[in-house]
Amino acid sequence: MKTLGVYIHIPFCVRKCVYCDFLSAPAAEETQKKYVAALKREIEQNAPFYRDYTVETIFFGGGTPSILKAERIKGILNVLKVHYNIAKTAEITLEANPKTTDYEKLCALKIAGINRLSIGLQSADDRELKILGRIHTYKDFLQTYGDARAAGFGNINVDLISALPSQTLESWINTLEKAVSLTPPPEHISAYSLIVEEGTPLYEHLEQFPPIPDEETERQMYYETKRILERHGYERYEISNYAKQGCESRHNRIYWQRGISHTHDYVGFGLGASSTVGNSRWKNTSDMSSYLNGANIKEDQQTLSENDLMEEFVFLGLRMTAGISAAEFHRTFQKNIEDIYREPIEKWTSQGLLARDGDIIRLTDKGLDFSNTVFADFIL
């Protein structure tokens, strides 16, 4: 049996945040209902393709999936359970934002089978939250976090973003300190540095926002993140992800470790969701009415060449601090990694951005800061 990760996209939110470039928008109750119906149909129709798979992870991402009524989530999970082989130990994550859930809803989600929550806090500073266009305060977050623990969620991720408009090093440290001081502390923390994406309100009206921290401050924030989180028992296992031992997100690992083991396929259901199965890759339509219509929703279908697969083996695998294995590369491609990538490996090892420990090649701490510079040399 091969393993499958299932991503389910919920493109709805209460209000779009200024930095958000994900496929998401507020929507009427009626649209949500139709969407969930279409989603269930898509999941069901595709089931025959995944008979040989065991679903190891399910991830409800968005948008704000927690905006949906609990019974809708439950309905989607039921379709999965009926038509797919779900592992008993499967990791089933739901992204949840404060002010979109309460204790009862969280209990219902728990009973429906969700066993991991990813809560979007982003900042513990209410002023910063307001600038971002978030609909909640830090206090709202505490409420949600408390409700989640009370409802029995034992595996929680908290999302944080640094380098926000007006943010200072002190306020970022404060956010980190508050996150690790939660009781009990979150099992997992994702700490991203803000990217001002084209097309977002933040990008279009950057001058109307308080200044974004300069590069120097941004780097200090980044180093503080690692320092503080490691001091509190989190290990950095990917460029922006930290976890207590054994609590790494298994779903994310499927994306990053796809190269490391090709039995790790993932399929995305819902509007604009991406899938990679074997050597084929596609993306669902981003147009809501086409999606609801249901016909020919797969777009950008491509077959990955061996070069594509080798490139991804490296640039996805190296995002993990554990690095990549030369032996595994050989097992996958029947080729020596040195024969393909001798030049970049030697170049970046000698410049201290890559480290080689026997079979393992990984980015050094410095290498993690310049990962794109390194990865670009691995594009064939």
Place this chain on the structure above:
Amino acid sequence: MSQISQSHIRNFCIVAHIDHGKSTLADRIIEKTGLLTSREMQDQVLDNMDLERERGITIKAQAVRTVYKAQDGDEYILNLIDTPGHVDFNYEVSRALAACDGAILVVDAAQGIEAQTLANVYLALDHNLDVFPVINKIDLPSARPDWVKNEIEDVIGLEAQDAPLISAKNGVGIEDVLEAIVHKIPAPGGKAENPLQALIFDSFYDSYKGVIVFCRVMEGRVAKGTKIKMLATGAVFETVEVGYFGAGQLIPCDELSAGMVGYLTASIKNVKDTTVGDTVTDADRPCASPLPGYKKVQPMVYCGLYPADGAKYPDLRDALEKLQLNDASLFYEPETSIALGFGFRCGFLGLLHLEIIQERLEREYNLDLVTTAPGVVYKVYKTNGEVIELTNPSNLPDPSEIAYMEEPIVNAEIMVTTEFIGSIMELCQERRGRYISMEYVEETRAVLKYELPLNEIIYDFFDALKSRSRGYASFDYDLKGYEKSELVKLDILINKEEVDALSFIVHKESAYERGRRMCEKLKDEIPRHLFEIPIQAAVGGKVIARETVKAMRKDVLAKCYGGDITRKKKLLEKQKEGKKRMRQIGNVEIPQKAFMAVLKLDNE
């Protein structure tokens, strides 16, 4: 048609300041004489190359033959030879003029006489052409034809009271121009019985027919089978075809005789054998002497051209070879640069010519080029008595071996309205100009004469002139000669390594300023690396300016896009593509356009 007698031929050209409507008038004449219907007309028929049409300038001389039924009832053959308008191509202009018997002077009804109006009229008068003026753009609200008529009479001394008043754009007054051509331009002289004497005024390479020679037959005749000889090169060929110019096509005919303008082909493989200005004669019955005026054109501006991708060197060589077939004034020879690898040192008539060649290489031959700083030809007098003509700064001998150096100086004429005289004089002073004279052509306009070092005007002088006169100043120049000058070589060091391709020769006084601006510019052009990169300007090993490219702090995609790897990969591919366009010098990757930085050292 071949029966038309010599007395019914008119060979003429149109001269004008840039933008005064020369090409538009040419279009109307062609249209009016029935060679093309209005619908067939693509604007500006004579400007063949895409580039010419885009830039609205004429680069190569072109010719067309039309038939006009005049008011006296007779049919006349009108041979119109279009001439390039830019100073870079003055030599081509003068050859084209030599093929004509008369010229139409087009003057803008609003702007009046400009610098190139004067330069071109004098050029035409030097060739003993009968010149008559035409006042164009009378449809403009600001047109003042009477005032312009007086100006033409006062400044040039041409009779202008009965000058046709036209609007070439709207097709007004074209008939008057055609009648004036018939009556004011003389029929060509020469006798068909004399030995052949024909002037080459242009040529281009056709892959089927070989070189196509555009010529004006002065004496004698040439037909298929005539054994011809080029006087300057001595090359002998057998004529394969002769003919005249339709609109955009060549129309074969039986023979070309004295007074006619047309083309000939003779399986000539190399444009160099048919230099513009040379005389064609009959090899079996040669003429006594060549026609006057042949001179070898010397490139004025040199620069290095390198393929961005070193592997494309052979492609660049092929492309230059092909371009030279159509443009004998392009010079090139192989050179090597430590920074850029294998490339060519190329010589051009001027900066516009350089830009045009560069653009044609990139557009027509799909090449990515790195161009080094353009420079002029310096004369280096060595202490051992040797004289070097320096076209590449890297070849400058050690200062201890140099007695002195000379640089080319031009005579510049700038026509400007009085309100801008101050700022234009200031500009000329900054560019080391020597004031010669100032003459008022009327109360509000003056001609400023300066001697300027050529290396001060090859970069951005024209732009500076326009911006400081709000577009009103016009400019023309010709080479005066060489003068002794205090010149130094400015070197650029990137991460302590000298980059030969960035060196240039500069006057001692300007070295510091240029060096400083060069460093600033490069600082903006060179991307940040993992380490700090010092950029230094040095003269004779002494650093005179410095900037630093700070080290990059991060290059990481923090965000995880779920499973959307395609997007992430596109970013990396773009990054890799960007790297490919860089030149590796030591540990530093330098983008192509950094090598062009020196071109953009303007004051603003």
